[in-house]
């Protein structure tokens with residue numbers, strides 16, 4: 001294990017990471033261990049509410065996020081880090097709304113007080129990609145690579161909610177941090193024009209035809225770019241891209257099957273983590289065949 | 293003035309809606325829409341919407357918001373924020389789409405395509421009870437509401453996930469669930 005830089009982060013896994021995307025969780029923790037990042041899981045965290053809660057009741061949705069943020073504040077650590085872009089944007093959004101709406105802030109304060117919590121909004125919401133690229137940064141990552149991935153062509157898929165709407169650490173339209181990280185791990189990022197286009201997410205369940213059309217475009221674009229695999233940075237994107245490739249191929253009348261990996265699985269392998277540690281067997285798209 | 297839904301007039305519904313939009317950060321900018329269509333052109337699902345984002349602003353101005361709410365449009369929004377970051381007038385479109393979803397909910401106006409709403413409702417009932425999501429329970433609830441036969445199409449996927457050990461058949465509560473429920477109650481009371 002590499003030496004820590006002394007900074008500890010509060011880690012917010014989010015619901016998907018406990019089961020559906022447990023390989024994402026395992027690879028995030030594995031990568032952190034290799035790079036000396038201390039992730040301390042937030043004690044008794046709750047669901048962020050995803051894009052569902054806020055669609056029905058915004059005030060209650062904000063209290064869900066506020067509870068997590070208040071628990072994070074209590075630890076005294078300045079950052080709450082998540083690997084799911086959905087959770088990331090929901091937490092960031094709650095902060096923004098509470099800050100600009102005094103009545104909401106007051107109500108949130110009273111609600112949290114019923115369980116002894118307080119909210120000041122002084123915790124930074126970060127994506128694990130941001131921490132890797134900006135806090136750990138290129139030099140330390142390159143230096144820690146032990147398994148060369150040279151020759152592997154990778155389509156970096158950002159999805160929509162990593163840069164949008166707030167663009168905290170990357171460009172909203174044409175992000176590059178994931179491309180950089182892929183390159184630092186020794187693999188080759190391909191030019192993937194749809195890298196920040198939406199996968200449709202939950203629409204795969206509620207509006208399957210629309211969902212398949214969006215996913216079809218993405219998979220095809222990655223294949224056309226000559227990629228051997230796609231890497232994702234969001235639990236929902238990941239499941240959406242990996243789960244219905246056969247149906248999507250049938251829908252398009254074209255074979256768009258392609259392995260999909262969490263970006264931390266790719267990086268983790270480069271850092272010397274084993275297939276087992278990265279839970280590559282969880283993949284529905286033969287991700288294990290892509291990596292050495 | 294047109295009467296819709298037997299009780300709320302189009303103008304009043306629009307007025308109520310715009311008041312709520314003003315509470316969204318930058319919401320007041322909705323008045324600055326120049327009908328350029330950038331939002332609609334950027335929208336990945338716009339091609340399938342009865343009313344595209346640009347047309348929704350036009351509909352608001354014409355007080356026919358009820359038609360928008362019963363259309364398939366608002367629940368086709370995948371919350372990708374492409375419209376929001378591109379709008380030259382700085383209108384937070386995605387958040388306005390969310391506000392439209394909530395308006396439909398508050399007014400009891402049922403959209404023509406209900407599934408997005410059904411899924412959100414099922415999801416929220418799980419969060420209220422457990423404080424965490426529960427995948428399998430959610431699918432049960434969702435397909436029970438929207439047609440149990442549709443679930444058959446998901447059987448292959450569910451089996452794959454189960455074999456991989458990625459599907460949790462149970463539901464887990466956070467320790468502080470009682471506290472969370474109290475917080476939710478406060479938010480409800482103080483609306």
Ligand code: SF4
Nearest residue numbers: 325326328329331379
């Ligand atoms: S992009 Fe903005 S200004 Fe242009 S039509 Fe859409 S909402 Fe109006």
Ligand code: SF4
Nearest residue numbers: 335369370372373375
């Ligand atoms: S946020 Fe919604 S309305 Fe806006 S571009 Fe994305 S899907 Fe379309």
